[in-house]
Amino acid sequence: MMQRGLNMPYTDKVKGLNANTLKLIAIVAMTLDHLTWTLFPGYSTEWYVILLHIIGRITAPIMWFFIAEGYYHTHNIKKYAARLFILAAISHFAYNFCFGIPFIPFQTTIFNQTGVVWSLAWGLVLLYIFDKAEWKAWQKSVAAIIICLITFPSDWSCIATMAILSIGMNRGNFKKQMTHMMVCVVMYAIVYFLFIDKIYALIQLGTCLTIPLLRLYNGERGTFKGMGKLFYAYYPLHLLICGVIRIILWGVGYSTGTANF
Numbered sequence: 001m002m003q004r005g006l007n008m009p010y011t012d013k014v015k016g017l018n019a020n021t022l023k024l025i026a027i028v029a030m031t032l033d034h035l036t037w038t039l040f041p042g043y044s045t046e047w048y049v050i051l052l053h054i055i056g057r058i059t060a061p062i063m064w065f066f067i068a069e070g071y072y073h074t075h076n077i078k079k080y081a082a083r084l085f086i087l088a089a090i091s092h093f094a095y096n097f098c099f100g101i102p103f104i105p106f107q108t109t110i111f112n113q114t115g116v117v118w119s120l121a122w123g124l125v126l127l128y129i130f131d132k133a134e135w136k137a138w139q140k141s142v143a144a145i146i147i148c149l150i151t152f153p154s155d156w157s158c159i160a161t162m163a164i165l166s167i168g169m170n171r172g173n174f175k176k177q178m179t180h181m182m183v184c185v186v187m188y189a190i191v192y193f194l195f196i197d198k199i200y201a202l203i204q205l206g207t208c209l210t211i212p213l214l215r216l217y218n219g220e221r222g223t224f225k226g227m228g229k230l231f232y233a234y235y236p237l238h239l240l241i242c243g244v245i246r247i248i249l250w251g252v253g254y255s256t257g258t259a260n261f
Helices: 019-039 047-056 059-073 077-099 116-130 137-151 159-169 174-195 198-215 227-250
Strands: none
Touching (some): 019 059, 019 198, 047 198, 059 116, 059 159, 077 116, 077 227, 116 137, 137 159, 159 174, 174 198
C-alpha cells in the first residue's frame, strides 16, 4: 500500500519552484494553447502556431503531477474528488462551447467530447483504488479498464488517468514517474499519428518540456493559499471567453477542432 504524505527528495526549497508557480505556468500555457485553437482552428502547420501548441503541452503533465500530489496531501479524498467531478460537470459545457462541440456527447465523434477535468477526476479515483490493499490485483485491473473506457472520449483521453496513476504509484522516484508518464504520452502520440494527424502527433511529445520544470519542484505550496480555487474558477471562465471569441471570428456553428482527443 502506498504511503500518503511521505517525505520526498525535492530540490532546494529556496531555489526550486513551488506548486503555485508551476500551476501558474500551467495556466498560462493552457490559455495560450486554447487561444491558439480559437484563433487558428484546425491543424495549421504555420511554425508559430505549432510553437504555441508545443508550449501548450506543458500544461497537462503539471495537472497530472499535482492531482497525484493532491491525493497524498489532502485530508479528505472524498471532498477532493467531489470538487473535481463538480468542476468536470461545469467545465463540460464551457469546454464544448469553447470549441463548438455539441453539449450532448457522441453526436459528431467519440473523441474529445468533454474537458480534461473529467479524466483528472477519474485519475484520482483510480489512484485511490490502487492504493487499497484489500483490493485484489484483478479487481484493480478491471477497475482500470472500466475507468479508461469512461475517460476515453475526454480531452487527453484515458492517457491522463493512466499518467496520474503512474505518477502517483511511483511517488518518490522522479525518474520512474517521468519515464512512465512519457510512455503513456508516446502511446497517445502513436494513435494520433495513425488516425488523426502526423505533425500534431509529434507535437504531443512536447510534454517532455515539462520534465525539467517538475524536476525543480521544491515540495512547497507557496504563500498564496487560493490557487486551487483560482483554477476552479479560471478553467471554465477562460473557455467561455475563448468560445465567445470563436463565435465572433467564425460563427456560431463553427468547430475549431482541438488537437487532443
